[in-house]
Amino acid sequence: MVANPSIRCIIRDGVEADIARCQLLDHTYETDQVLQIHISQDDQIGWDIDLKRERLPRKLELSAPKSANRLRESLADHEAFLVAEQRLGGEMLGYLAMQNDQRHKIGLIHDFIVDRPQRRAQVGMKLLGAARTWAKEQSLLRLTVEVQSKNTPAIAFFQAMGFVFCGFNDRYFPNQDIAIFFSLSLR
Secondary structure (H helix, E strand, O other): OOOOOOOOEEEEEOOHHHHHHHHOOOOEEEEEEEEEEEEEEEOOOEEEEEEEEEEEEEEEEEEOOOOHHHHHHOOOOOOEEEEEEEOOOOOEEEEEEEEEEOOOOEEEEEEEEEOHHHOOOOHHHHHHHHHHHHHHHOOOOEEEEEEEOOOHHHHHHHHHOOOEEEEEEOOOOOOOOOEEEEEEEOO
């Protein structure tokens, strides 16, 4: 089911009471592809790293990681916790949480969820726009996002928003999933 593309929402700072509501959103996604990383090492030369999109034998339904503790940490003044709500009725539509790395002038987006029925209704674009504004107000130079290598819908979204591949960590998430990192200049 595709949501109404003209859904009216507001983006605001999240508060403690929003965390439980955010955890209730549908964090699942479907994919039939994965980004595979193949690393080979030659002691004489270095490493060959190959990142390939590979088709899975069948479509999988997976879930993006969620953590109430991570969101709670994002309530700090120097962090960003943004929520998207329907303008009328206040239904929770999505959220974004971002760490402010002042040392490197980077905003690291570590949680980005749009409720499954609301996807493709520009909620994600609005959340990301608010995150860009917040990051610029904090004098950050880049946004970086971490994405599971299996979450090809999120990867496609961030690439469409202008993010470019900037790295990976092959054991990043608690379940040892690979994280793919994408970055966007704010200049």
